[in-house]
Structure formats: structure tokens, C-alpha cells
Amino acid sequence: MRITALAGGVGGARFLRGLLDHLDSRPTDPSGGPHEVTVIGNTADDVTLHGLRICPDLDTVMYTLGGGIHPEQGWGRAGETFGVADELRAYGAEPQWFTLGDRDIATHLMRTRMLGLGYPLSSVTEALCARWQPGVRLLPMSDDPIETHVVIDDPEGEPADDGTPAVKAVHFQEWWVRLHAAVPARQILAVGIEQAKPAPGVLEAIADADVVVLPPSNPVVSIGTILAVPGLRDAIRATKAPVVGVSPIIGGAPVRGMADACLTAIGVETSAAAVADLYSDFLGGWLVAPGDADSKMPEGVTLKAVPLLMSDAEATAAIARAALDLATELR
Amino acid sequence: MRITALAGGVGGARFLRGLLDHLDSRPTDPSGGPHEVTVIGNTADDVTLHGLRICPDLDTVMYTLGGGIHPEQGWGRAGETFGVADELRAYGAEPQWFTLGDRDIATHLMRTRMLGLGYPLSSVTEALCARWQPGVRLLPMSDDPIETHVVIDDPEGEPADDGTPAVKAVHFQEWWVRLHAAVPARQILAVGIEQAKPAPGVLEAIADADVVVLPPSNPVVSIGTILAVPGLRDAIRATKAPVVGVSPIIGGAPVRGMADACLTAIGVETSAAAVADLYSDFLGGWLVAPGDADSKMPEGVTLKAVPLLMSDAEATAAIARAALDLATELR
Numbered sequence: 001m002r003i004t005a006l007a008g009g010v011g012g013a014r015f016l017r018g019l020l021d022h023l024d025s026r027p028t029d030p031s032g033g034p035h036e037v038t039v040i041g042n043t044a045d046d047v048t049l050h051g052l053r054i055c056p057d058l059d060t061v062m063y064t065l066g067g068g069i070h071p072e073q074g075w076g077r078a079g080e081t082f083g084v085a086d087e088l089r090a091y092g093a094e095p096q097w098f099t100l101g102d103r104d105i106a107t108h109l110m111r112t113r114m115l116g117l118g119y120p121l122s123s124v125t126e127a128l129c130a131r132w133q134p135g136v137r138l139l140p141m142s143d144d145p146i147e148t149h150v151v152i153d154d155p156e157g158e159p160a161d162d163g164t165p166a167v168k169a170v171h172f173q174e175w176w177v178r179l180h181a182a183v184p185a186r187q188i189l190a191v192g193i194e195q196a197k198p199a200p201g202v203l204e205a206i207a208d209a210d211v212v213v214l215p216p217s218n219p220v221v222s223i224g225t226i227l228a229v230p231g232l233r234d235a236i237r238a239t240k241a242p243v244v245g246v247s248p249i250i251g252g253a254p255v256r257g258m259a260d261a262c263l264t265a266i267g268v269e270t271s272a273a274a275v276a277d278l279y280s281d282f283l284g285g286w287l288v289a290p291g292d293a294d295s296k297m298p299e300g301v302t303l304k305a306v307p308l309l310m311s312d313a314e315a316t317a318a319i320a321r322a323a324l325d326l327a328t329e330l331r
Numbered sequence: 332m333r334i335t336a337l338a339g340g341v342g343g344a345r346f347l348r349g350l351l352d353h354l355d356s357r358p359t360d361p362s363g364g365p366h367e368v369t370v371i372g373n374t375a376d377d378v379t380l381h382g383l384r385i386c387p388d389l390d391t392v393m394y395t396l397g398g399g400i401h402p403e404q405g406w407g408r409a410g411e412t413f414g415v416a417d418e419l420r421a422y423g424a425e426p427q428w429f430t431l432g433d434r435d436i437a438t439h440l441m442r443t444r445m446l447g448l449g450y451p452l453s454s455v456t457e458a459l460c461a462r463w464q465p466g467v468r469l470l471p472m473s474d475d476p477i478e479t480h481v482v483i484d485d486p487e488g489e490p491a492d493d494g495t496p497a498v499k500a501v502h503f504q505e506w507w508v509r510l511h512a513a514v515p516a517r518q519i520l521a522v523g524i525e526q527a528k529p530a531p532g533v534l535e536a537i538a539d540a541d542v543v544v545l546p547p548s549n550p551v552v553s554i555g556t557i558l559a560v561p562g563l564r565d566a567i568r569a570t571k572a573p574v575v576g577v578s579p580i581i582g583g584a585p586v587r588g589m590a591d592a593c594l595t596a597i598g599v600e601t602s603a604a605a606v607a608d609l610y611s612d613f614l615g616g617w618l619v620a621p622g623d624a625d626s627k628m629p630e631g632v633t634l635k636a637v638p639l640l641m642s643d644a645e646a647t648a649a650i651a652r653a654a655l656d657l658a659t660e661l662r
Contacts, residue, residue, distance in 0.1 A: 052440070081412060083437075084436050084440070086437075087434045087438070091437065091441050101414075102414025102433050103417075105415050105418075105436070106424075107418070109415070113382035
């Protein structure tokens with residue numbers, strides 16, 4: 001069975017860990033074939049800091065599935081140290097709101113060096129995964145640089161003549177990490193996305209899939225941005241595979257992260273139904289939490305209510321199983 | 332008193348520490364003016380590893396004088412950790428014979444980033460020194476990239492038709508660190524030096540000096556390479572300041588390091604007198620160890636014998652004092 005999943009960072013990675021755990025418990029599909037999981041990872045929160053190219057979502061998936069993740073935190077490396085970061089601070093290096101661990105820096109050094117030599121991000125990611133053996137084929141959504149920027153009010157800027165407050169754009173990471181998404185996002189822009197192409201293998205992985213899965217990743221800045229890569233959404237609309245998704249919203253609040261701040265920015269309600277609506281042009285099945293069982297689904301979307309809290313490995317594997325079962329129903 | 336010193340790595344840095352300690356004990360010169368020390372640092376053992384631009388000699392001087400050096404080792408940072416290096420090894424990153432510490436990597440990240448933005452090495456060095464406050468003005472000998480390569484036998488190469496064994500060139504660091512200079516150097520080449528220009532301020536620091544000092548640095552790959560920067564040796568010949576040097580050789584062996592392997596490569600005997608000979612066109616005074624007091628000096632060079640082992644801070648300051656006293660005699 002060929003499973004293709006789109007994924008952002010922590011939430012997506014945890015779901016994928018559960019998916020692999022579930023698949024491990026049934027090593028072949030009903031027809032006796034092996035499972036092949038392809039993950040299309042979000043790269044729009046990538047950022048260059050201290051001269052290092054950092055791909056937070058790809059790394060979170062790679063570390064989580066490869067056994068290197070900080071388990072409680074959900075991002076960054078287990079057993080991390082901060083020798084480099086302490087020194088960068090002593091030099092007064094900016095920005096100081098993003099702290100890179102030493103172990104993590106080694107990954108960024110490898111990536112930055114390979115990119116500098118001209119390798120595309122997809123090749124770099126494959127090379128890094130050769131060490132981590134995540135058990136999936138991890139593809140960046142695009143080899144082209146795409147960066148999410150967030151337009152926020154600029155209290156120090158001059159208001160326009162008509163009184164409109166001044167705004168400024170900051171990198172998504174600055175809004176997310178430094179400002180904790182607490183400053184309202186006036187607009188969320190994926191800079192560079194119009195010119196971007198899907199990375200090699202991405203469209204094929206969607207077209208050839210037996211199931212396409214949307215884990216409970218951020219519907220705006222993770223799944224939403226992946227879908228905005230030219231050609232990608234069309235491929236999902238066109239695939240014969242059922243598309244099933246897991247709601248990132250439970251009872252009107254994000255399971256984790258600050259998806260509500262992103263949904264508000266694009267004028268969408270923070271609810272399981274509203275997120276399903278964003279995917280209504282291709283979504284076949286939608287898993288929601290029991291409390292959201294009365295969500296009104298877009299036409300043609302099959303709703304199923306199951307416990308959605310990824311509280312431990314078993315619970316997470318059960319969600320993944322429910323997603324695959326729903327896909328089987330739809331097939 | 333304006334003192335200009337040429338310097339390589341560990342030996343030069345330790346001597347300079349002693350020089351500053353000595354000057355601290357007499358905060359003004361005989362005429363009542365302040366001391367100003369300019370150090371022209373060797374950059375020909377610079378190397379790019381893991382995408383990081385590393386300047387071992389400049390950093391050794393900066394860390395030693397700025398209080399960050401690993402005191403016993405003489406290079407690298409005190410309290411160093413190796414989180415990044417362990418991970419790079421796990422990725423199989425080459426080369427594995429050069430281990431970078433985490434604290435040190437922060438310096439290289441700062442430097443690599445600034446060079447990437449177009450700042451010349453002299454500006455980068457000044458920026459790094461703004462943190463370390465080494466108490467000297469530290470100038471790279473050149474802003475242009477110069478790399479010492481060493482020609483060694485290549486046992487895996489095809490011999491020439493006439494039976495001449497095959498050779499290959501390796502970066503100086505590979506010969507020094509990986510091969511411990513134990514493989515004979517057929518030739519030592521400063522690649523790029525013909526096209527290089529002295530960094531801003533270098534020629535002026537020599538012309539305007541009251542004393543020019545050669546610490547006991549490697550006479551081939553440190554002092555020798557600095558002197559080979561076009562215009563630099565001529566400036567030392569032309570300066571009105573006395574030029575005094577400290578022999579890096581005591582009783583036929585290097586005080587530390589593997590200068591003998593370098594001297595052999597250029598066909599020069601490992602002796603205090605033979606090194607003085609290399610500098611005979613500008614040298615005014617030469618400090619040797621008591622056991623070398625009968626060294627035959629080139630014409631016009633005043634020899635003085637004093638204990639030369641930099642065994643502790645006091646002994647090192649005494650050597651620096653002897654060098655300045657010898658310069659005073661010559662003036």
C-alpha cells in the first residue's frame with residue numbers, strides 16, 4: 001500500500017510516528033504487499049540564521065521518525081547541548097530569539113554545505129535521511145525557496161494619511177517563536193510560492209498513492225502552504241486515491257500549536273468543520289474528535305469521530321489506523 | 332612605543348601574552364607614551380571545513396590574548412564541548428581528522444557569515460576582536476585567500492616513466508594535523524600568495540613601528556609565509572625600526588610544534604643560526620637560548636643569549652623584555 005502524507009512539524013511528525021507504529025503491527029497490506037510511505041514536507045517555515053539553512057518541519061519529521069527527537073518537546077534533538085548558541089550570544093549575534101542546539105547545528109551545517117555545492121534540497125534531505133532512516137521517503141514540497149512571512153502592525157511605523165496603522169512583514173519564525181503568534185497576523189504570505197515547482201517525485205507520489213493522508217498539521221502555514229505549491233492541489237484533486245484528513249482542531253481549539261491565530265488571519269473559524277471546508281474540493285474523509293461529531297461536513301465528505309488526542313504511542317497509532325480504515329471505506 | 336609583531340599560532344600567541352604582561356608592568360614607554368601593539372597574523376593555514384572558514388592562527392592569538400584559550404593545549408577554547416563534531420561524525424562528514432569544538436564553531440559561524448556578506452577578513456577579525464579585546468590590533472597578513480599546501484609522496488599514485496615517485500599536494504592542515512608532519516614534505520607551497528596584497532594597515536604598521544618583533548613562530552609556514560606576501564618583506568627591510576627575533580629553535584630542536592619538518596623541506600638546518608640566516612636581510616637582533624650562545628650570526632645581527640623556554644607567564648614576560656631591551660640597544 002502506497003501512502004502519501006502531507007506534513008508540517010510536530011503534529012504531523014507525531015501522527016506519522018503513529019502511522020508507522022500501526023503499519024509495523026501489520027507489516028504487509030491486505031494484498032500481501034509492503035507499505036510505502038511518502039511524506040511531502042512543508043518547507044515554507046525554512047529560515048537562514050547565522051548563515052545556516054534551517055528546515056524545521058523536515059527536521060522534525062526526520063528526527064521524530066529516525067529516533068533523534070526530543071520526545072517531550074516534540075522538536076529539536078534529545079540530549080541537546082547549547083555550546084554554540086551560548087557563544088553566539090556572547091558575540092552579540094542576532095537573532096537571539098531562536099536558539100539552535102549543537103546537535104541540530106550539525107544537521108544545518110551538512111545541509112548548508114550541500115546546498116552551497118549546488119545540490120537541491122530534495123537531494124540534501126535524502127542524504128540526511130540516509131543516516132536517520134526515518135522509514136518513509138521524505139520529500140520537501142519544493143526545491144525552490146519559499147518563505148512564509150507574516151504582516152503585523154508596526155507600532156513604530158508612520159500611519160498612512162488615512163490613519164491606517166503602519167504594518168511590517170516578519171518571517172514566520174519571528175512571528176511564531178519570538179512573538180508567540182500573539183500579535184495579530186494581518187496577512188500570511190508564502191513568498192516565492194508562485195514561482196516554485198513541486199520537488200521531484202511529489203506529484204507522482206500523489207498520483208500513484210493508494211491513500212493520501214492529511215495529518216493534524218497547521219491548516220494554514222503547513223498543509224495550506226503545501227497545497228499552494230503550483231500543481232500540488234490539482235494533483236490531489238486528480239488522484240484516484242481517497243484523501244482522508246485528521247482534524248487539527250478539537251472542540252474549537254488547536255490540539256497543539258497556534259493554528260487558531262493562523263486561521264483567524266485568513267478569516268476562517270477555528271473549528272473542525274471550517275478546516276474541512278478548506279479541503280472540500282478534494283477531501284473524502286475527515287476524522288474529528290467525539291465532541292465534534294455533529295460537525296457539518298462539506299458535501300461528499302465522510303465524517304468519522306474517534307479520540308484524536310495523540311497522548312501516547314498507542315493512542316496515536318489508533319488514530320492512524322482509523323484514518324486508513326476510513327480510506328478503505330471510501331475506496 | 333609602537334610594537335609590530337608577526338605571528339603564527341601557539342608559539343607566537345604565547346610570546347605575545349608575555350609581551351603584554353611585560354608591558355602591563357610598565358604601562359608607559361620611557362618617553363611617557365602608551366604602548367601600541369599591532370600583530371600581523373599568518374592566514375596561510377586557514378582552511379574551509381564543513382563550510383566554515385577557519386583561521387587557526389588568528390583565532391589562537393585572539394583567544395590567547397582575550398582570555399579564551401585552552402591554557403594547557405595552547406589552541407582551541409577553554410571548557411570546550413564537542414556536540415556538533417560528534418554529530419558530524421555520525422553523518423559521516425569528512426574530514427574526520429579535524430575536530431571542531433562547539434565554542435570555536437561559533438567564531439567560525441560569525442566569520443563565515445560576515446565573509447559571505449562581503450566583509451574582508453580584516454574587518455571580520457576586527458569585529459570578532461571587539462568581543463575578545465585582545466589588547467593588540469590584530470591584522471591578518473592579507474585579506475586575500477592564501478593556503479599553504481604541502482607536496483608529499485603519493486604511494487597510491489603511478490610513478491613517472493623515469494621512476495620518480497608520484498606526489499600529491501595536501502592542505503597544510505592535513506599534513507600537520509592528520510599526518511603529524513611525519514610524511515616528508517617535498518615542497519611547501521603558499522597557493523595564491525603571488526596575487527595577494529597585504530591587508531589594510533599592514534605595511535603602515537611595519538613602516539611606523541618603533542620595534543618590529545618576530546616571536547618564536549614557525550619560520551617556514553608562519554613567519555616565512557607572512558614575509559612572502561608581496562611587499563611585506565620589502566617593508567621590513569625598509570623600516571627604520573630595529574627588527575629583533577626570538578629563535579624558535581633551541582639546541583637543534585623546535586621549542587614546540589614540528590618546525591624541523593618544515594625547515595628540512597626547504598633545505599635549511601634546524602638550528603638557531605640557520606633560522607637567523609633566513610632573516611639576514613633585515614634582522615637586527617636575535618635572541619637564542621644559552622646553549623646556542625656560540626651560534627654564528629649573519630653579518631650585522633646582534634646575538635643575545637637568554638633562557639627561551641616559555642614555561643610560565645613570568646619566564647615568557649622575561650623573554651619579551653629581553654627582546655625589547657635588545658631593540659633598545661640597537662636603536
